Amino acid sequence: IVDSYNHRVLIYNNGIPTVTGATPDLVIGQPNMNSNTANNGGIGASTLNYPYDIWSDGTKLLISDQSNNRILIFNNIPTSNFASADVVIGQLDMTSNSPGTTATTLRTVRGIDSDGTKLYVADYGNHRVLVYNTIPTTNGASADIVIGQPDLTSGTVNNGGLSANTYNNPVEVQVKNGKMFVGDRANCRALIYNSIPTSNNASADVVIGQPNMTSNTCNNGGVSASSLGTTYGVVSSGTKLFVTDYTNNRILIFNSIPTVNGASADVVLGQATMTGSGFFGSTGIVTASNFYNVQGMDTDGTKLFINDYQNFRVLIYNAIPTSSGAIPDVVVGQTDLVSATSGITASKIRGAFHAIGSTILNKLFVSDGQNNRVLIFNSIPTTHGASADVVIGQADMVTSTANAGGLSAKSLNANKGVFVDATTNKLIIADASNHRVLIFNSIPTTSFASADVVIGQPNMTSNTANNGGIGPNTLNAPYGVYYDGAKLFITDLGNNRVLIFNSLPTSNNASADVVVGQPSMTSNTKNNGGVGANTLFYPRGVHSDGIRLFIADQSNHRVLIYNREDFPAACCGWSC
Structure with a gap:
């Protein structure tokens, strides 16, 4: 949650609040839950000044630090204050923090x-x-495309006159399913x-809140299902x-989008x-x-999730409302749904701007990455709200510390994929975020x-x-794992490759035998040599039926199928 007036972002490790x-x-x-100074201790890498928005993919965290005129990128979601x-x-x-x-x-x-x-x-x-x-991975990176201005050095309100390619204080941007939405x-x-703009000064296709692209009267024609006052956010x-x-x-x-x-809305909340x-x-x-x-x-x-700013609360609807005036299920920042007091304690907020939550699930074995743990249910649940029997990565069911007790054979840090081999009872x-894959030779019972x-x-x-330099025995944010009883497959997301081990490793730091997506074991370029049948861009999922290999090539927006009677026994450059 972005708690703007307290100059802070709050993180709930145990998932979306249910109480x-x-x-x-x-x-x-x-530095703690009871302070709220802007740029506390002086502007630096750990301070904020009226933060506005956040984005996370479950690994990285980005914060728009509004009054410092910057965006901060955390390569891993923080685990300490x-x-x-x-x-x-x-x-x-x-x-x-100068503007420009x-x-x-x-x-x-x-x-x-x-x-x-x-x-x-x-x-x-x-x-x-x-x-x-x-x-960006380095400070002060340059933008590639600008929308709303003819070039990257202009910043005029409605430059050239109000139209489909101008803005006046754009406050929100979102992309979804190939479309872009902007709150102007x-x-x-x-x-x-x-479609997502690929050149400067692109024009929008549809306007909401106005009858055409050249009008901008607030509540045009009066407050209605097709009018808008001051637009702050748009999400799909x-x-x-x-x-x-x-x-x-x-x-x-x-x-529907x-x-x-000038389209009319179907449901209104708040009125x-x-x-x-x-x-x-x-x-x-x-x-x-x-x-x-x-x-x-x-x-x-x-x-x-709704950020009810002046009521100092975040409202959670467990299902998207289908009727106007719906009542939320949970409130964060207040003790009930009829209070609106601000504060700077661990359970209070002042000026919430954004809330986000994420959970990664798998049947029987749940990779609860945001809680840095894997949950094991000893029998497949048959009733709602079943409890797990065993937890991996934590000492008990009520803690969620990354690398609990210190980095070790017991700890986890933003774990992703999990695989269980029913024949050998191995857990992988x-x-x-520890850039490793762990193998348990038997399914843990404690x-x-x-x-x-x-x-x-x-x-x-x-x-x-990539400990010691990228090679056949290193990883960078591994995401998916699969074992077909003979070979082990790992999607090495940050290295834009899939590693194949011809047998399941039995000792630490083993080297892979085959790489898919790169010409060698020491390269990791996205779509190396240009997008093709033998390149990858942030692969996530992987599966094999023993004859074919299936890879979810995320950022190339495709699934690749490799039809081979037998997987190659040597590196490299394997094509689908």
């Missing part, structure tokens, strides 16, 4: 989003959206791009569209009707179903069990990416 008044586990931007960022965008170093209007600078940055490859930034004060073709705040509209689940209407204290839900200008706009709705008091200057929202396609876990073999590291107490 009112839940307490966060970590704070970013402050006051953690330092690894990369800064918008500034040349971690101790600068160039390819490398920002001015009052707000919304951010990514598809896992590209980074999209709502550069609010420069009236533009910036696109970075890859998430001061033009009182949301813009839809039917892939089929539905959600728009934050800040000054009308409401969220509009479109059951509009294809024509009883489509023509209501008052804060607290029509009641004049805080209630469960009314908002006060709602700032933004997020959805995972099932749950809906992709321990992504909690906090130790692994027997490690791949990707020389021992159980090291966790460097």
Whole structure:
């Protein structure tokens, strides 16, 4: 949760809160849960000044640090308070915060989003959206594309006149299923791009909140299902569209993504009707179903999270509402649904802007990566709410520390894929942020069990990416694992390759026999030599039936099938 007025971001390690008044586990931007100074101790890699938005893929964490005119990138989700960022965008170093209007600078940055490859930034004060073709890995990186301006050194409001390719304080940007959505705040509209722009100054295809691309009157024609006040956020689940209407204290839900200008919403939250706009709705008091200057929202396609800014709370709907005026299921930041007090304790917030949650599941064995653990159910559950019997990566069922007790054969750090071989009873876990794969020679029957073999590291107490230099025995954020009873397959996501071991390793730091996606064991370029039948770009899933190999090639948006009667016994450059 972005707690803007407390100059901090709060992290809940145990997943999305299911009870009112839940307490966060970590704070970013402050040394503890009881402080709230802007740039506490002086501007640096660990400080914040009115943060606005966040994005995470479960490994990296990005924060838009609004009043420092920068975006902070944490290569791994922090596991301790006051953690330092690894990369800064918008500034040349971690101790600068001057605004600017160039390819490398920002001015009052707000919304951010990514598809896992590209980074999209709502550069609010420069009236533009910036696109970075890859998430930057060095400070002061240059944007590749600008939208809303003719070039990367312009920052004029509605440059050239209000139109389909201009902005006035864009506050939010999101990409989903090949479309881009922008909340154009001061033009009182949301813009839809039917495809992701690949050149500067691209024009939007559809406008919401206005009858055409050249009008920008707030509540044009009066407050209704087709009008907007000050637009703060726009989010899509892939089929539905959600728009934050800040000054009308409401969220509009479109059951399908509009294809024509001036479309009408189907559902309104925060108001009883489509023509209501008052804060607290029509009641004049805080209630469960009314908002006060709602700032933004997020959805995972099932749950809906709403940041009710002036009520100092985040509201969680366990299912996306289908009727207007729906009541949320859970509140964060308050003890009940009719309170609205601010504070700086572990369970209070001031000015929430964004909330996000993620859980990775698998049947019988659950890779609970955000809690840095794997849960084992000794029998397949047949009733709701069943309890796990054994936990790996933690000493008990109520802790979630990354590398609990210190990096060891027992610990996990943002684990991803898990595989169990029913024949040999071996358990294999992709321990992504420790850049290793752990093998348990038998399925653990007690909690906090130790692994027997490690791949990707020389021992159980090291966790460097590509330890000693990229090679056949190193890993960089491994994601998927599969064992067909003979060969072991690992998707080495950060190295853009799949490693094949002709037999399951029985000793630490074993070397792979075959690499897929690279011409050699010492290269790791995305789509090496150009996208083709023998290249990969962030592969995630892998499976084999003993004859064919299947790879989910994530950022190439494809699944590759390798038809071979027998997998090759030597490296390299294998084609599908």
